[in-house]
Amino acid sequence: MSFLIRARKKFSRFLRFFLKKNRSRIGIYGPPNAGKTTLANRIVRDWTGDAVGPVSEIPHETRRARRKENITITGTNGGSIVIDIVDTPGVTTKIDYHEFLEYGLDKEEAIVRAREATEGVAEAMHWLREDIDGVIYVLDSSLDPFLQVNIMMVGIIESRKLPVIIVANKIDLPDAAPARIKSAFPQHPVVSISGLEGRNVENLYEQMTEFFG
Amino acid sequence: MLQGVQIDLISEDRLSRLTSMEKVRLILDDVMEGNIVVLEKGLAPDEASKLIELTMREIRPDGFSGIEMETYPESEAPAGLSGIFSRLMKKRPGSRLTVIGPANQMKMIKKEKDLISAWVSSR
Ligand SMILES: Nc1nc2c(ncn2[C@@H]2O[C@H](COP(=O)(O)OP(=O)(O)OP(=O)(O)O)[C@@H](O)[C@H]2O)c(=O)[nH]1
Ligand SMILES: [Mg+2]
Numbered sequence: 001m002s003f004l005i006r007a008r009k010k011f012s013r014f015l016r017f018f019l020k021k022n023r024s025r026i027g028i029y030g031p032p033n034a035g036k037t038t039l040a041n042r043i044v045r046d047w048t049g050d051a052v053g054p055v056s057e058i059p060h061e062t063r064r065a066r067r068k069e070n071i072t073i074t075g076t077n078g079g080s081i082v083i084d085i086v087d088t089p090g091v092t093t094k095i096d097y098h099e100f101l102e103y104g105l106d107k108e109e110a111i112v113r114a115r116e117a118t119e120g121v122a123e124a125m126h127w128l129r130e131d132i133d134g135v136i137y138v139l140d141s142s143l144d145p146f147l148q149v150n151i152m153m154v155g156i157i158e159s160r161k162l163p164v165i166i167v168a169n170k171i172d173l174p175d176a177a178p179a180r181i182k183s184a185f186p187q188h189p190v191v192s193i194s195g196l197e198g199r200n201v202e203n204l205y206e207q208m209t210e211f212f213g
Numbered sequence: 214m215l216q217g218v219q220i221d222l223i224s225e226d227r228l229s230r231l232t233s234m235e236k237v238r239l240i241l242d243d244v245m246e247g248n249i250v251v252l253e254k255g256l257a258p259d260e261a262s263k264l265i266e267l268t269m270r271e272i273r274p275d276g277f278s279g280i281e282m283e284t285y286p287e288s289e290a291p292a293g294l295s296g297i298f299s300r301l302m303k304k305r306p307g308s309r310l311t312v313i314g315p316a317n318q319m320k321m322i323k324k325e326k327d328l329i330s331a332w333v334s335s336r
Pocket of ligand 1: 056059171
């Protein structure tokens, strides 16, 4: 963690006592494998020292939404927010257990994972409908935005009239092209980061204090 | 019998006479039979949300594996308009041509802002 974040983390703890108890719940959404949990872990680790959940190269690793309460984030401009971070299962319209066999799971494990994944998707949709006040929408910038983004999902998020920040993740990959994501979402703030390496997360914190404040 | 895939094009008139649940059920039942459904007018966000949830409930190992569903992004506001003004100018969300099919038979091969290209196999 950088010195800057450490200093602001202290300041954040101090501020927590004074900020309103009514925290917003920020949902981290996006397709399976986009890096939602990696990012959630980084945010939570940077500002509290804990973690949220396990990460895996196998899609649908997160099959239950997980909430981490009371995270105070302070931007470089001095603005602070207190939020809950909700890491959600990747939303998709199709799940086939055969996909998991390619990662070495046996048939029984794969079938269980697929069933849990279908429940996870329904749960993520439910949170969005009932309990989410703001969205971080994570996309893999090494993939074509139009092929990975479900336009329906974007429509659903927009219709809730929630503040949305788009994250173009995995910019450390050689074929990352975050500009494609920017042009696909002209109406939303887009932040390019590497959740894995932490590159440019400072900028995300800045945007979060601005849009979720 | 003739080998092939059935394509159902559902008109805006027909869709507008149905309740949300009837619409979602009609689409899902049709797609679960292996048909491709093309909607003249897309689903409202709440209906799309219901369709995703219902689809998840119908998925079975070695049976139905879900849907492919694509529509065009909303048209961009004319240049020069921004903020609230561009929102007012935007068409109602979910109002565009939409194609839905069984995931194990339909693959999106190309998708751009203004072109959707899909490949369909018979069962
Ligand atoms: N190169 C690179 N890999 C990343 C980055 N973020 C995540 N990954 C990798 O992508 C894979 C998926 O990461 P997760 O954080 O589990 O993704 P998720 O979106 O939570 O996935 P689900 O819970 O399955 O929907 C893992 O192998 C991560 O190590 C990144 O910024 N760069
Ligand atoms: Mg996850």
